[in-house]
Amino acid sequence: MEKKGLNLTLKIWRQENAKAKGQFVTYQVSNISPDCSFLEMLDILNEQLVDKIEKPICFDHDCREGICGMCSLYINGRPHGNDTGITTCQLHMRHFKDGDTIYIEPWRSKAFPIIKDLVVDRSAFDKIIQAGGYTSVNTGGAQDANAILIPKKNADLAMDAAACIGCGACVATCKNASAMLFVSAKVSQLALLPQGQVEARERVTAMVAKMDELGFGNCTNTRACEAECPKQIKISNIARLNREYLGAKFCS
Amino acid sequence: MSITGLFLVLFLLFHMSMNLVAVISLEGYDMVCEFLGANWYALVGTAVLAAGAVLHIVFAILLTWQNMRARGPVGYQAPNKTETEWAAKNMFVLGIIVLGFICLHLCNFWAKMQLVEIMGAEPAQGSALIVSLFSKPLYVVLYLIWLTALWFHLTHGFWSALQTIGWNNNLWIPRLKAIACVVATVIACGFAAVPIYFFFFYNA
Ligand code: HEM
Ligand code: SF4
Numbered sequence: 001m002e003k004k005g006l007n008l009t010l011k012i013w014r015q016e017n018a019k020a021k022g023q024f025v026t027y028q029v030s031n032i033s034p035d036c037s038f039l040e041m042l043d044i045l046n047e048q049l050v051d052k053i054e055k056p057i058c059f060d061h062d063c064r065e066g067i068c069g070m071c072s073l074y075i076n077g078r079p080h081g082n083d084t085g086i087t088t089c090q091l092h093m094r095h096f097k098d099g100d101t102i103y104i105e106p107w108r109s110k111a112f113p114i115i116k117d118l119v120v121d122r123s124a125f126d127k128i129i130q131a132g133g134y135t136s137v138n139t140g141g142a143q144d145a146n147a148i149l150i151p152k153k154n155a156d157l158a159m160d161a162a163a164c165i166g167c168g169a170c171v172a173t174c175k176n177a178s179a180m181l182f183v184s185a186k187v188s189q190l191a192l193l194p195q196g197q198v199e200a201r202e203r204v205t206a207m208v209a210k211m212d213e214l215g216f217g218n219c220t221n222t223r224a225c226e227a228e229c230p231k232q233i234k235i236s237n238i239a240r241l242n243r244e245y246l247g248a249k250f251c252s
Numbered sequence: 253m254s255i256t257g258l259f260l261v262l263f264l265l266f267h268m269s270m271n272l273v274a275v276i277s278l279e280g281y282d283m284v285c286e287f288l289g290a291n292w293y294a295l296v297g298t299a300v301l302a303a304g305a306v307l308h309i310v311f312a313i314l315l316t317w318q319n320m321r322a323r324g325p326v327g328y329q330a331p332n333k334t335e336t337e338w339a340a341k342n343m344f345v346l347g348i349i350v351l352g353f354i355c356l357h358l359c360n361f362w363a364k365m366q367l368v369e370i371m372g373a374e375p376a377q378g379s380a381l382i383v384s385l386f387s388k389p390l391y392v393v394l395y396l397i398w399l400t401a402l403w404f405h406l407t408h409g410f411w412s413a414l415q416t417i418g419w420n421n422n423l424w425i426p427r428l429k430a431i432a433c434v435v436a437t438v439i440a441c442g443f444a445a446v447p448i449y450f451f452f453f454y455n456a
């Protein structure tokens with residue numbers, strides 16, 4: 001069956017570089033297939049712009065299958081658009097109606113400065129990981145996987161936390177631009193496993209200090225992060241982070 | 253924030269139990285007032301409470317200010333559509349409403365009772381103050397608005413404080429929210445009972 005194409009008005013944030021003043025520019029796209037992904041829709045627009053010898057719109061993307069965390073975009077007031085548990089590359093145009101106006105904005109956070117147009121610099125997350133989100137082990141021949149026994153429950157919780165792809169949607173939607181969900185996932189994935197115990201106290205203290213230093217806001221438990229996380233990371237990880245943090249502060 | 257908040261909740265529970273004495277017996281209430289006049293233990297209690305309240309407010313202002321700056325130089329154009337609880341996003345505004353009424357309440361009662369006694373004069377009679385204040389519909393309505401704001405503040409604040417000190421997991425989150433709702437409702441209804449009783453049911 002032939003599906004009706006969508007005609008849309010796009011209001012897209014354009015900004016030449018980090019220092020320049022940005023503004024919204026209005027574009028029209030027509031006959032967009034509802035089966036097309038949101039990023040493909042932007043590809044179509046960019047091809048039209050290139051044809052007209054205009055500068056294409058810069059936006060982040062890589063895998064286009066929801067696993068890398070590169071795609072971003074704050075679409076009509078929601079990071080990754082109007083659906084839950086997905087990234088922008090997994091958002092389809094069938095979520096929009098013919099004639100819709102769509103606001104497309106970059107992630108807004110003091111800690112994520114704009115590089116160009118819709119592309120923001122998320123290396124603040126890398127800095128948090130560098131502060132402590134690792135275990136120091138000697139590399140060499142891998143030992144038998146069953147040499148360290150881990151309860152199934154902990155293995156599952158650690159795996160759930162490790163699903164975080166570092167996309168930054170949690171920061172983007174949080175009214176406080178807090179990075180607590182991300183940091184809590186990265187602390188939890190190690191705190192739940194025996195290998196993570198050795199450096200547990202230093203890790204949580206250093207990662208939280210780095211997060212604060214980089215200018216992320218404070219968590220007030222609004223749960224907006226949890227609602228928008230494409231990997232559905234739960235705020236119970238934030239409670240675990242708080243336990244780890246308080247434990248590290250009181251016991252050292 | 254969470255520790256001072258929980259401390260204020262404990263105080264409210266204590267204060268509410270005292271108030272409910274007034275519904276049962278006005279003489280009993282006056283005895284409680286006398287017991288908590290300007291003696292050393294009541295004064296120490298008041299000082300600790302005031303410190304807790306001031307800390308809570310100072311932290312609230314600092315936290316809210318930092319959080320507003322964390323968005324960066326440019327905000328979003330499209331209003332946020334993420335589904336969250338209303339109270340969670342309006343804690344500061346709710347807190348300011350509660351604060352405004354705390355001031356009014358201190359003028360209504362504390363200034364005429366403990367403060368007068370500290371200054372060395374004879375304090376007003378607690379029961380008489382209640383009876384006269386809550387015979388005026390304006391004050392009954394004002395106090396009920398206050399308690400509604402407080403209810404919202406606590407439905408979020410109470411479980412949020414427990415989450416902040418690390419007491420939560422996937423199983424407990426619905427339980428904590430239910431407990432928060434019960435605590436907020438008990439406190440709000442417990443306080444509301446006094447103005448409602450004295451306005452509608454009390455005949456001098
Ligand atoms: C009787 C009075 C009050 C009680 C019992 C109370 C209780 C609480 C509790 C339990 C919390 C949660 C703490 C956390 O999430 O860690 C909280 C948070 C908060 N309170 Fe209060 N509070 C009171 C008055 C006020 C006042 C007067 C203000 C403001 C000027 C205020 C502003 C805030 C703010 C901004 C937050 C934190 C932000 C958030 O979690 O979203 N509160 N309060
Ligand atoms: S916690 Fe979720 S929303 Fe936040 S960075 Fe990780 S995957 Fe993205």
Ligand code: FES
Pocket residue numbers: 060061062063064065066067068069070071087088089090
């Ligand atoms: S492009 Fe990789 S998650 Fe969207």
